[in-house]
Amino acid sequence: EAGVTQFPSHSVIEKGQTVTLRCDPISGHDNLYWYRRVMGKEIKFLLHFVKESKQDESGMPNNRFLAERTGGTYSTLKVQPAELEDSGVYFCASSQDRGAYGYTFGSGTRLTVV
C-alpha cells in the first residue's frame, strides 16, 4: 500500500512569493489533515478535510493560506504571499476513520522563506 506522499520535499522561496504544497493521501482515506511544525514549536493542526469538504479549518493561521481538495483525492495548500514566519515543516496525514486508530503521515515539505 502506498503511503501518504507529499511534494515537494523542500522548497525555498522569497518573501512575497507563492508556494503550493501537494499531498496525496492513502487511497480510500476520506480524512486528510494538514499540520505544521515551525522551528522549536510543537506540531500544530491546520485543517481537516473529509473527502472534499473542509471539516475543520480552525488552525489555519490567516487568509494567506488556502487549502483545497477538489474531488476528494489529493490536496493542495497554497501560501500566498509567503512570509518569513511561514517557514517550517508542513505535514499531511490521512486516515480512514476520524483518527481513532492514529494517522499515517507523509514525510513533510520543508518550507524556507527567505
Next chain:
Amino acid sequence: RKEVEQDPGPFNVPEGATVAFNCTYSNSASQSFFWYRQDCRKEPKLLMSVYSSGNEDGRFTAQLNRASQYISLLIRDSKLSDSATYLCVVLYDKVIFGPGTSLSVIP
C-alpha cells in the same frame, strides 16, 4: 496552559536502561491517545495507541489514567535505535500533539 504537556527532556540514557515518558492533557473529553515517534527530519510515526487498561508491545508499555489525565510510555532495555523524539498525541475533535521529549540512547 498547553493542551498536551510532556517532560521537557532531553533524556540521555545508556543502552539497556529503562526510561519513562510522562504526558498530561487538559481536555477531559479527549477520546483517544497515542504515542508517536519522530526521527530527526522525518515524519511522525505511530508507535502505539494507549488504552485505558494499559497495553504492551514488546519493550514498550503505555498507560492511561483518565482520572488524572495522564499518559505514560515505558521503554525497557533501551536500544540505540530507540533514539528519537517521542510525541504524546491526544484526540478529541482534532489531534493535538505534545511538544515531544527527545531520547538519546548512548552506547
